Amino acid sequence: MARISVLGEQTHEFDGVVSALDVLRSIDPRPKGVISAKVNGALTDLSALVEDGSVVEFVNGSSPDGLSVIRHSTAHVMAQAVLELYPGAKYAIGPSIADGFYYDFELPDNQRFSDEDLLRVETKMREIISAKQPFTREELSYESGLEIFRDQPFKTEIIRQVQELADEALAEGVSDDGVSVYRNADKFVDLCKGPHVGHTGQLGHFKLLRVAGAYWRGDENKEQLQRIYGTAWESKAQLEEHLNRLKEAEKRDHRRIGAEQDLFHFPVEIGGGLPVFHPKGAFIRYQMEEMSRKAHIKAGYQLAWTPHIAKSTLYEISGHLGWYKDGMYPPMEMEGATYYPKPMNCPMHILIYRSQLRSYRELPLRLFEFGTVYRFERSGVLHGLARVRGLTQDDSHIFCAPSQLADELTRLLKFVLAMLRSFGLKDFEAELATRPDKSVGEDAEWEEATSALKTALEASGIPYVIAEGEGAFYAPKIDVHLKDAIGRRWQVSTLQVDLQMPQRFDMNFVDNDNQRRRPYMIHRALFGSVERFFAILLEHYAGALPMWLLMSQIQVLPVRKDHETYAKEVVGRLVSAGARAEVADATEPLGSRIRKAKLEKTPYILVVGDDDVNAKTVGVNSRGSETPNRGVPLDAFVESIKEEIFPPDLLLETES
RNA sequence: GCCCGAGUAGCUCAGUGGUAGAGCAGCUCAUUCGUAAUGAGCAGGUCAGGGGUUCGAAUCCCCUCUCGGGCUCCA
Numbered sequence: 001m002a003r004i005s006v007l008g009e010q011t012h013e014f015d016g017v018v019s020a021l022d023v024l025r026s027i028d029p030r031p032k033g034v035i036s037a038k039v040n041g042a043l044t045d046l047s048a049l050v051e052d053g054s055v056v057e058f059v060n061g062s063s064p065d066g067l068s069v070i071r072h073s074t075a076h077v078m079a080q081a082v083l084e085l086y087p088g089a090k091y092a093i094g095p096s097i098a099d100g101f102y103y104d105f106e107l108p109d110n111q112r113f114s115d116e117d118l119l120r121v122e123t124k125m126r127e128i129i130s131a132k133q134p135f136t137r138e139e140l141s142y143e144s145g146l147e148i149f150r151d152q153p154f155k156t157e158i159i160r161q162v163q164e165l166a167d168e169a170l171a172e173g174v175s176d177d178g179v180s181v182y183r184n185a186d187k188f189v190d191l192c193k194g195p196h197v198g199h200t201g202q203l204g205h206f207k208l209l210r211v212a213g214a215y216w217r218g219d220e221n222k223e224q225l226q227r228i229y230g231t232a233w234e235s236k237a238q239l240e241e242h243l244n245r246l247k248e249a250e251k252r253d254h255r256r257i258g259a260e261q262d263l264f265h266f267p268v269e270i271g272g273g274l275p276v277f278h279p280k281g282a283f284i285r286y287q288m289e290e291m292s293r294k295a296h297i298k299a300g301y302q303l304a305w306t307p308h309i310a311k312s313t314l315y316e317i318s319g320h321l322g323w324y325k326d327g328m329y330p331p332m333e334m335e336g337a338t339y340y341p342k343p344m345n346c347p348m349h350i351l352i353y354r355s356q357l358r359s360y361r362e363l364p365l366r367l368f369e370f371g372t373v374y375r376f377e378r379s380g381v382l383h384g385l386a387r388v389r390g391l392t393q394d395d396s397h398i399f400c401a402p403s404q405l406a407d408e409l410t411r412l413l414k415f416v417l418a419m420l421r422s423f424g425l426k427d428f429e430a431e432l433a434t435r436p437d438k439s440v441g442e443d444a445e446w447e448e449a450t451s452a453l454k455t456a457l458e459a460s461g462i463p464y465v466i467a468e469g470e471g472a473f474y475a476p477k478i479d480v481h482l483k484d485a486i487g488r489r490w491q492v493s494t495l496q497v498d499l500q501m502p503q504r505f506d507m508n509f510v511d512n513d514n515q516r517r518r519p520y521m522i523h524r525a526l527f528g529s530v531e532r533f534f535a536i537l538l539e540h541y542a543g544a545l546p547m548w549l550l551m552s553q554i555q556v557l558p559v560r561k562d563h564e565t566y567a568k569e570v571v572g573r574l575v576s577a578g579a580r581a582e583v584a585d586a587t588e589p590l591g592s593r594i595r596k597a598k599l600e601k602t603p604y605i606l607v608v609g610d611d612d613v614n615a616k617t618v619g620v621n622s623r624g625s626e627t628p629n630r631g632v633p634l635d636a637f638v639e640s641i642k643e644e645i646f647p648p649d650l651l652l653e654t655e656s
Numbered sequence: 657g658c659c660c661g662a663g664u665a666g667c668u669c670a671g672u673g674g675u676a677g678a679g680c681a682g683c684u685c686a687u688u689c690g691u692a693a694u695g696a697g698c699a700g701g702u703c704a705g706g707g708g709u710u711c712g713a714a715u716c717c718c719c720u721c722u723c724g725g726g727c728u729c730c731a
Binding site: 019025112113114209210211212213214215218219220224225226227229255259260266268272319320321323326327333343344346375377378379380381382383387472473474475496523548557558559560561562586587588589590591592593594595596598599605607608609610611612619621628630 | 658659660661665667680687688689690691692693694704721722723724726727728729730731
């Protein structure tokens with residue numbers, strides 16, 4: 001007799017041994033969509049036996065756990081297909097990942113996958129899927145495992161490393177008692193912890209996406225394997241939706257929009273990762289920066305300005321030459337001194353602080369600068385504006401008394417979120433990154449700084465997770481992530497409590513008891529880098545940026561040449577109301593000019609013809625709307641756009 | 657940096673060993689039009705660069721550069 005509770009239902013009783021599947025069938029003779037089970041909270045095969053007294057929960061293919069099982073099983077099918085097509089291929093690991101899966105291979109004779117090969121692999125996978133091969137689990141000793149995989153160096157390496165890599169190996173199917181493997185129909189066996197779907201027929205809504213290189217165990221000193229990425233879903237509809245999302249993401253690619261809208265480019269003559277901004281792009285930057293500067297000044301920051309290069313001494317004191325020399329541009333020699341392009345602004349801001357004796361009355365002292373820094377990024381990591389070699393940080397350094405730390409961080413995080421929200425971004429998550437293994441400083445300091453960051457996070461009300469050991473070597477930090485319009489996460493702002501620089505630069509202030517004390521230092525980038533934030537905005541808005549950022553907000557289109565006088569009058573009204581508007585001369589047909597203006601994503605296209613000249617009206621085409629709104633009185637239109645032509649007023653938002 | 661892929665007009669692309677092509681964009685002229693492409697003409701190329709094979713190379717081979725997808729890295 002076995003008594004099994006089903007989550008959300010009553011307890012069932014069975015004679016003898018039962019599997020999760022038996023339990024499921026006792027509830028529903030023809031269950032649909034269930035592909036896995038959780039027994040006492042642990043994800044397991046439906047075929048797994050369930051002990052007396054267990055609590056069982058069934059996992060649907062559309063749930064996150066269910067999708068992960070489908071993806072992992074699809075990865076196995078892919079490995080089976082590759083091994084059949086390439087006898088002698090070595091296979092490494094094949095986990096499920098966000099939206100899909102991958103599997104790493106080493107093909108015999110140094111063969112490489114091509115895009116056509118992916119189609120062949122897909123075809124083979126579909127054969128395996130139609131064959132409805134069952135996934136069967138076996139538990140083996142280490143010795144049997146090593147025997148089965150004697151020709152598979154990656155598998156045997158995983159098994160052998162069980163002692164020193166116990167945790168990692170656990171995820172690959174190695175446990176203290178031995179190893180588990182999964183077989184499909186005697187044709188394929190893989191070292192695997194599971195669970196899997198019952199048989200391959202439960203799979204099928206997948207697509208192989210691309211082939212890429214990947215290092216064995218993620219170590220660039222080890223061999224490079226070939227990785228195939230794929231995506232897999234429970235239903236055809238979900239798969240198609242995902243493929244559409246990928247297409248949508250491609251359309252939103254900021255590099256594509258940047259070219260289409262003539263915003264920026266990367267001249268080869270200048271070098272990789274070094275963008276130039278064209279007039280329209282530069283105007284957007286200008287608006288971003290001006291809005292930000294004004295907000296900072298209102299929020300009690302003082303502006304700073306610092307040069308682009310400095311003597312090596314500065315970076316010896318700051319420690320950058322010790323920790324990050326590889327990421328710095330190489331030095332220049334001049335008159336016996338060695339200069340480096342700056343990789344960070346903080347040492348220079350510290351020198352401003354240190355230029356005089358500071359009183360506790362001056363604290364918190366908040367310095368702010370759009371500081372351009374240069375970092376040597378390896379060629380393969382460059383990615384449009386999102387990863388460049390010359391970037392402008394909206395960088396601030398706040399120096400405060402220890403007692404002010406928690407309040408200052410709370411205030412700062414609120415400011416950061418208000419600024420991000422004023423760009424129309426709404427969905428935030430944060431990570432609190434704690435002390436890494438490779439770090440400097442006293443435990444007590446780390447403890448204090450980390451707890452101050454936590455206080456700020458709690459006060460902000462945004463969700464956060466702890467990223468254990470992910471802090472910088474000198475500081476715990478908060479990283480703010482945002483979700484864009486199509487659900488992608490981007491890391492933007494970072495707040496760090498520096499435990500090193502104040503000591504390295506021997507900073508101090510005179511406290512109210514006339515004693516000299518060490519100030520605390522907070523580093524903060526809000527956009528992160530202006531370039532990257534620019535890219536995020538372009539992708540979030542799919543190129544249709546908020547009106548206040550744009551150089552051209554309104555285009556006025558006279559129907560015929562003889563309407564141009566009135567069109568100019570309209571532009572005059574708009575400009576005196578503070579908008580940026582221009583006339584598109586009637587040299588081309590109206591339809592053609594409308595099309596052009598719409599492709600440029602102009603927020604408002606005003607068409608003026610005979611009726612409008614007589615009635616002092618405009619025909620309004622709003623961005624995103626298909627149908628024009630004709631005969632709008634000019635005064636009413638000007639009134640309606642009064643808000644959106646100007647940058648949002650951040651101070652109002654921070655106070656509310 | 658490493659693996660794979662791709663570079664043809666400003667952009668999107670066709671051209672697989674035999675005279676370098678189209679559409680859009682640009683320029684000129686004509687057209688004056690009420691909501692997503694008016695017409696005609698002109699101009700535009702070291703086929704990424706270099707080397708090789710060949711009677712002949714955009715096309716085949718080698719090297720380099722740049723870009724893309726990943727990996728590693730990201731103060």
